[in-house]
Amino acid sequence: MPNDLIHDPNGGMPRLLEIMRRLRDPETGCPWDIEQDFASIAPYTIEEAYEVADAIEREAWDELEGELGDLLLQTVYHTQMGEERGMFSFDSVANAISDKMVARHPHVFGDESRDKSAEQQTADWEKIKAAERAAKAERGTLDGVAVGLPALTRAVKLQKRAARVGFDWPDTKQVVDKIVEEANELEEARETLGEAEVKEEFGDLMFVMANLARHLNIDPEEALRAANAKFTRRFEAIEEKLAANGKRPEDSNLAEMDALWDEAKHAEKS
The missing domain is CATH 1.20.5 (Single alpha-helices involved in coiled-coils or other helix-helix interfaces)
Structure with a gap:
């Protein structure tokens, strides 16, 4: 029966659970899968979550099903390891989140x-x-904010928690003033202090930038991803223009590439 289930294209969730159980079987499973633990799999879990977000952001709807499957596999992987240790099972994980959703929506289920x-x-x-x-x-006010979150996301969550108890600037202008102050402190550290102090001041500046994003109701991770995508588009446009003239970036110079950047920027905005 298990082999029939594994090869059943319509086996659904039971099929995936059985596949993972077999992969982790200490006698007949995959050596790589058997060696893994929660810590070694966690980076893949984070990566798969970002790939889901990437597909959505690119509106790559033909890819989304596969990316969601990859992310679901991560949950199955962790729950299989939890079951092996007698900690929890897939059903108990599903029941826990179901209980939480019912409790958090008394206006729907209560x-x-x-x-x-x-x-x-x-x-x-x-x-x-x-x-x-x-x-x-x-x-504590800040207890429970996951340490493993992306740093910008965690900064916003920490600031939101602090804001709930009144520890927050009342308006955006004061945040911008603080950004100027932190930028000046970074420049001063760069000129007079060591690497550790420069890193600390840079972190302070990034933390306040995350605070500005929160005040503007902007997701800083999303905004930075958009900036990364924009940089990628424009730099690729530079490479295309150079290639049309038989050149590569290393054959060019900053002045030429900067001019091509401005062309790409103008083309996007027009």
Whole structure:
């Protein structure tokens, strides 16, 4: 029966769970898969989540199904390892998130009214999450913000938590003023201090930039991904223009490439 399931193209979730169980079988499984643990698989989990986000951002809908499958495999991988250690199973993981969603949506699954604003729903959501953190003995305002998040995302989450208890600038101008202050401190450190101090000041500047993004209701990771994509498009346009003249970037110079950059920028905006 297991072999029939593994080769069943319509086997769905049971098929995937059985495939992972077989891959991890200590006697007949794949040596590479058997050697893995939570820590070694975690980077792949993060990578697959980003590839899902990338497909969505590019509107590559023909790729999204496959990327979601890759991400689902990561959950299956972790739950198989958890089951081997007697920690949890796929069913218990699914039940845990189901319980959480029901508890966090009393206006859908409970007796509360759905007749409330989005702002009120957000406030209610935060109250429920605060109660959950208290149940986990997370007493500090910043407790429970995952250390493994991308640094910019974690900065925003830390700042949001602090803002809930009143530790926040009241308007954007003060954030911009702080950016100027931190930029000046970075320049001063670069001129007079060592590498460690320069790195620290650069981190401070990045942290305040994340704060500005939060005040502007911008996801800094999303904004930086867009900037990366824009840089890639424009630099590729430079390479194409140079190639049309039988040249490569290393055969050019900054002045020529800068002019081609401006052309690419103008072409995009027009």
